[in-house]
Amino acid sequence: MTERTFVMVKPDGVQRGLVGEIVGRLEDRGLKMVGGKLMQIDRDLAEEHYGEHEDKPFFDDLVGFITSGPVMAMVWEGQDAVQQVRTMMGETDPAESAPGTIRGDFGLDLGRNVIHGSDTEPGSNEREIDLFFDEAELIHYERVDEQWLYE
Template sequence: MLSTLLSMFANVFSVIGGQVPERSFVAVKPDGVQRALCGPILQRFEKKGFKLVACKFIYPTKELLEAHYAEHKGKSFFDKLVAYMSSGPVFAMVLEGEGVVQMCRQMIGATKPQESMLRTIRGDYAIEMGRNIVHGSDSVTSANHEISLWFSSDELISWESATEHLRYE
């Protein structure tokens, strides 16, 4: 049974050092897309050394967004958040690498752009919290959940970078 499960997921997960590498979900929000920031944002993560294993340009449905932001349902800003996130296309991606969730959060910056350090994505590009350019998973558990909402398993591509050996011992 274990071998069956492993073979089912062989095309989904690549292995670094005998372990399944960490993955994070990142989405450039409609304001970031409109401002042509998809490329510069992706480039920051790739230059850091994280590997892109999935991406898509999508108009998210209300149902997808309600599932994604379910923890905020019932809060005063929920409907406005769903409306904003469905107001235009989103560039959704999955990044892979050691410590990718925490490092992406650091690279993205604080939720409130005015609290973000310069040289973070929000510190450099965002002005107000309601239009803060990008979403990044806040934990490995959230990342796995968000990835499963936005991507099917066959959309996650396992591949080995020619320079991967330079990033990890």
């Protein structure tokens, strides 16, 4: 099933120059970027994005970190895109992530794990996409290699 998912290279990934590597991995997997922008998240957007964690003791640290520098916000499209990205990212804690995953290769600390992707909770991907992108910012196109990716 073709779907869209939200992916964000966090401030540590941007500062470490990993945006190109991460984009390349997602493209190599056959996913298609349909939206992307380098941005600075303000506190209001960060609090809304992490709203599910509002009552947890680490909430302020999450908001503080995600607003500490620029992020690369993206929307990716492809067959089972949410699960594909989740698998490619690895576990939330990089220490538990397998080599070959983005967090397994680049993450060093639970609080500095390089990347965020929509979870598999139904509707989570659409909610996050809507938080960061207007529909007019998303591009509809066919990649020339799509006929070679899917039956």
